Amino acid sequence: xxxxxxxxxxxxxxxxxxxxxxxxxxxxxxxxxxxxxxxxxxxxxxxxxxxxxxxxxxxxxxxxxxxxxxxxxxxxxxxxxxxxxxxxxxxxxxxxxxxxxxxxxxxxxxxxxxxxxxxxxxxxxxxxxxxxxxxxxxxxxxxxxxxxxxxxxxxxxxxxxxxxxxxxxxxxxxxxxxxxxxxxxxxxxxxxxxxxxxx
Numbered sequence: 001x002x003x004x005x006x007x008x009x010x011x012x013x014x015x016x017x018x019x020x021x022x023x024x025x026x027x028x029x030x031x032x033x034x035x036x037x038x039x040x041x042x043x044x045x046x047x048x049x050x051x052x053x054x055x056x057x058x059x060x061x062x063x064x065x066x067x068x069x070x071x072x073x074x075x076x077x078x079x080x081x082x083x084x085x086x087x088x089x090x091x092x093x094x095x096x097x098x099x100x101x102x103x104x105x106x107x108x109x110x111x112x113x114x115x116x117x118x119x120x121x122x123x124x125x126x127x128x129x130x131x132x133x134x135x136x137x138x139x140x141x142x143x144x145x146x147x148x149x150x151x152x153x154x155x156x157x158x159x160x161x162x163x164x165x166x167x168x169x170x171x172x173x174x175x176x177x178x179x180x181x182x183x184x185x186x187x188x189x190x191x192x193x194x195x196x197x198x199x
Contacts, residue, residue, distance in 0.1 A: 010141035019185035024155045027177035035168050042110045046117025064126040083127045084153045088119035093165045
């Protein structure tokens with residue numbers, strides 16, 4: 001009985017943050033699609049390549065687990081650190097920034113963008129898979145709530161990293177879009193549930 005009650009609470013929690021998750025995804029997508037066409041293309045190719053490889057060739061799980069364990073050993077006081085910090089993307093962006101400072105970064109920019117996008121997609125997909133596998137319940141309530149929260153934190157961290165690495169990626173634009181879509185979604189739900197139903 002306790003498990004059912006907790007599962008219901010988690011599903012309610014997930015439904016409460018679902019509009020926020022959608023707003024985060026829309027805001028992030030908007031910034032990616034507003035990049036110069038060449039940069040946008042390399043980022044989309046990176047994400048698509050990982051998805052294709054994951055489905056048909058190799059999922060890179062061992063590589064993901066190694067990076068996740070590194071983070072967990074460094075940040076022992078925060079258990080989900082391995083889920084919320086995309087270590088490979090962080091390292092690639094640092095290398096990219098150093099390369100830009102010393103000159104050759106522009107030459108290899110497409111490859112860095114491809115690799116950064118590839119690693120971000122790997123991190124999100126395998127984090128979702130890890131949390132899903134850890135939830136043995138039928139409703140997957142724990143998975144829905146936890147991955148929803150992890151996805152939000154990931155998109156914040158990834159946006160900070162991309163704003164650092166790609167000048168055209170606007171953190172202010174991301175925040176404005178996020179605020180606008182969050183407000184719109186919650187107001188729409190409120191009107192639908194409380195105002196329309198009272199008519």
